Amino acid sequence: MPTHHRILVTGGAGFIGSNLVVHLVKNFPEWHVIVFDKLDYCASVRNLEEVADYPNFSFIKGDVCSAEFVNFLLTDKKIDVILHLAAQSHVDNSFGDSLEFTKNNVYGTHVLLEAARVHKINRFIHISTDEVYGEVNDGQPDLKEASILAPTNPYAATKAAAECLVMAYYKSFKLPIIITRSNNIYGPSQYPEKIIPKFICSILRNRPCFIHGDGSNTRRYLFASDVARAIALVLERGKIGETYNIGTDFEISNLALTRTLLRHFGIEDESKSIVFVEDRAFNDKRYAIDSSKIHELGWKPVVPFDEGIKQTIEWYRANSQSWWDDDISSALVPHPGRKFPPLHFPADTTFKEAENEM
Numbered sequence: 001m002p003t004h005h006r007i008l009v010t011g012g013a014g015f016i017g018s019n020l021v022v023h024l025v026k027n028f029p030e031w032h033v034i035v036f037d038k039l040d041y042c043a044s045v046r047n048l049e050e051v052a053d054y055p056n057f058s059f060i061k062g063d064v065c066s067a068e069f070v071n072f073l074l075t076d077k078k079i080d081v082i083l084h085l086a087a088q089s090h091v092d093n094s095f096g097d098s099l100e101f102t103k104n105n106v107y108g109t110h111v112l113l114e115a116a117r118v119h120k121i122n123r124f125i126h127i128s129t130d131e132v133y134g135e136v137n138d139g140q141p142d143l144k145e146a147s148i149l150a151p152t153n154p155y156a157a158t159k160a161a162a163e164c165l166v167m168a169y170y171k172s173f174k175l176p177i178i179i180t181r182s183n184n185i186y187g188p189s190q191y192p193e194k195i196i197p198k199f200i201c202s203i204l205r206n207r208p209c210f211i212h213g214d215g216s217n218t219r220r221y222l223f224a225s226d227v228a229r230a231i232a233l234v235l236e237r238g239k240i241g242e243t244y245n246i247g248t249d250f251e252i253s254n255l256a257l258t259r260t261l262l263r264h265f266g267i268e269d270e271s272k273s274i275v276f277v278e279d280r281a282f283n284d285k286r287y288a289i290d291s292s293k294i295h296e297l298g299w300k301p302v303v304p305f306d307e308g309i310k311q312t313i314e315w316y317r318a319n320s321q322s323w324w325d326d327d328i329s330s331a332l333v334p335h336p337g338r339k340f341p342p343l344h345f346p347a348d349t350t351f352k353e354a355e356n357e358m
């Protein structure tokens, strides 16, 4: 890797992106980090406040789907590395307006790949998810990077589709890409639609924790600062064309997680704090990824869950009222994902012509 470069971090005002940006700006002063983010509902410029005055940091508001803007940006800012995190990231929302996920996660990635190809970018690091593997049965070995992709929900399908484009640009145009796939990430400043921040904020507001189905689904959780270190290491030492799982072995069911959170607040009687609601349209039982490849690169998680969850709870106690521009109450609902929209087509579909052809 060249010692001096200019890194574009798409989605850098979001949860994982901002943790990564803070890590890069503070630990790699010779790298100039430029955040490119449209500031969606889940983003917050407060996520970047601690590095706002650093000489090697800048922020540009914009949409990765705007090809002209992306092209201008790569030329004007002389970008030579792209860390691509910008995406619609919430599974529940993807059962609703799933076309929004294809637009941002697939088309947006494609725009960046085209710009990267033309501008001969030095590295394109694509941040993907363990959800592309689909669910892993109990007792099945943890999945390695060469496992087949079998996404089960629209969010995961768009992430798999984006990966296929990334790999095609590597094969067809020799674009220097690397892909990472992480398990669930948690920590301060995650928008409270994801289970951990959502349930912490619900408990803080004396609202129930709405558990999908029977709560037996499990997830593995990695602390935000650990994934930031992993992605930085992949940027420094990752092999072009390779994919790296980034995960932990710590696994917990949704019900056990909820009880752990209630205990941190000294709540013994769960009858008023837990409400079981209808499950997701499809809810992967569990994910389980084998991270030995990135261990060989020199990374291991260092924040144990007990420590990470304490830090996370304290952060939400202090900040969750005012961190995002809009009030978060709208996120603390049982299930935004089951309001399936009526069948709709993009405005440019012309039925009249089709009728004449029938």
Ligand SMILES: NC(=O)c1ccc[n+]([C@@H]2O[C@H](COP(=O)([O-])OP(=O)(O)OC[C@H]3O[C@@H](n4cnc5c(N)ncnc54)[C@H](O)[C@@H]3O)[C@@H](O)[C@H]2O)c1
Pocket: 010, 011, 012, 013, 014, 015, 016, 017, 036, 037, 038, 039, 040, 041, 042, 043, 044, 062, 063, 064, 065, 084, 085, 086, 087, 088, 089, 090, 104, 108, 127, 128, 129, 130, 159, 181, 182, 183, 184, 185, 186, 191
């Ligand atoms: N959260 C997790 O547990 C997890 C796990 C594995 C992978 N990922 C992936 O990591 C990335 C970041 O996830 P996160 O949890 O931090 O998400 P997030 O929702 O907190 O942040 C996403 C960011 O992307 C921005 N964005 C979305 N669409 C954009 C567009 N068209 N143009 C510019 N900016 C846009 C948003 O404004 C936001 O700041 C995503 O690609 C996600 O798929 C997340």
Ligand SMILES: C[C@H]1O[C@H](OP(=O)(O)OP(=O)(O)OC[C@H]2O[C@@H](n3ccc(=O)[nH]c3=O)[C@H](O)[C@@H]2O)[C@H](O)[C@@H](O)C1=O
Pocket: 089, 090, 091, 092, 128, 129, 130, 131, 182, 183, 184, 185, 193, 194, 195, 196, 198, 210, 211, 212, 213, 217, 218, 219, 254, 280, 283, 333, 334
């Ligand atoms: C790797 C991916 O992690 C995240 O996706 P996931 O769907 O696993 O995270 P959630 O926090 O949305 O859900 C986890 C788990 O909890 C259940 N749940 C959630 C919210 C709620 O109010 N009640 C619940 O019971 C849900 O059904 C799940 O089983 C991340 O969002 C994604 O970007 C990833 O890539």
